[in-house]
Amino acid sequence: MLVANQLTQGLPYTMPAHWHHLSVAEQARGLVRAEARRIADARLYAFDDNAVSAVRSVADDLQVQLPVTPDLLPAPSGMIVFTSPVSVSADEGIITAATWGPAMEGFGDGVHLSWWTDTRAFIAREVASGHLDPAEAEFRKRTFGPLMLHVDMHLPFAPLMDGRLFPVAEFAGADRDSAPAIRAIVAAWYALTHQLVLVREARADMELGRALAAEKAKYRGVLVARAEDPTALADALADQAHAAAGRFGSRILGGLSSPDRARAGEGDETFLPSRDEELEPSERWLPQLYRDAVRPLELLEAEAQQRYPGIFDHLEELRVREYGSWPGWCWMPSSRVAIAIGDLGLAKDVDRTLQDAIVIAGLGAWRARRRPAIVLDWLPAPEDRAELCPSEVPDKLPVFGVELVHTKIQDG
DSSP: OHHHHHHHTTOOOOOOGGGGGSOHHHHHHHHHHHHHHHHHTOEEEEEOHHHHHHHHHHHHOTTOOOOOOGGGOSSSSEEEEESSOSEEOSSSOEEEEEEEEEOOTTOOSEEEEEEEEEHHHHHHHHHHTTSSOHHHHHHHHHHHOSEEEEEEEEEEOTTEEETTTSOOSOOOHHHHHHHHHHHHHHHHHHHHHTTOSEEEEEEOOHHHHHHHHHTTOSOOEEEEEEOSOHHHHHHHHHHHHHHHHHHHGGGOEEEESOGGGOOTTOOOGGGOGGGGGGSOGGGTHHHHHHHHHHHHHHHHHHHHHHHSTTHHHHHHHHHHHTTTSSOTTOSOOHHHHHHHHHHTTOOSOHHHHHHHHHHHHHHHHHHHTTOOEEEOTTSOOOSSGGGGSOTTOGGGOSSSOOEEEOTTOOOO
């Protein structure tokens, strides 16, 4: 019920692109099942104050690049609880825990990562600031439990790097608030995988043990990580991260603009449902028509972003570097897109890459001019669909790519 309500209110969850055709209730059930499976399979870790201090120090040092590779994960699925927050932000974020597990269906190589806010600490802050009355505070404690989901995302493996792990400019907006959390979590992975912390196994207390049993968790013990010297640990973490980045060299595609925020259904901001009220009631059919018309392309766009995180950012940069290498009316040849996918190390299957390159080239052309669509409802339906596209005069097209929609063409 809680997840369904949040989806209804517009809270963005990371999910396979094709789930966006499901009802909100079905999406919520799928998300809850997926997180329950991650927790049931999770290795449990806890970081003491000194270890938390070290990972926060590395998180704050933006000179440290933190590539994520499959062998960096201390376990395929896991959960880390920090004894003190690794990040505190104004937007509810008092981050004291993280969970991760295999990437969801349709995503490229990477890991599904979530981080969580300490519910009681957040509520106490809101009550102290006068933003929440005590009665509502008690209701929220019962509703949300000890942890509230703050962010969930798909984190790609190197050579792709989320911009918060490979900063190339000053952070802004949501990235500024979320960077400390994601950087601290990845630094914690470095500490565990490279055995830079002292680890001992402890039994879960009775309450946690019952909760783990209810979730049918594979692991009931907690691996407690501690550090004697936070400064020494921070230095060792930075050294390990530097060595990992050096193994990729110039092949790292860094500074991506938050690839976790590429979601199905975003569309052009001009046609967001929240802006419909700016129009007269008699005119609100038009943005709805646009949204209905472009939904299939938005789904393809989201699937491409999930399979090849950051691909459109990279191709736009490539177009600038190789300007003049192909005709001006062409956004980018599909053959060049396929080569770019291979150069990034993302081509796992040649046939699939060639097919995807054709789709991505078309989507890139469409995105380049803010996803235009022309609805031809007022024209007679053509006998031949090919008549709709002026392919003989590509140099006279007004934009790189446009979706042509004719509502009178019947399937088949």
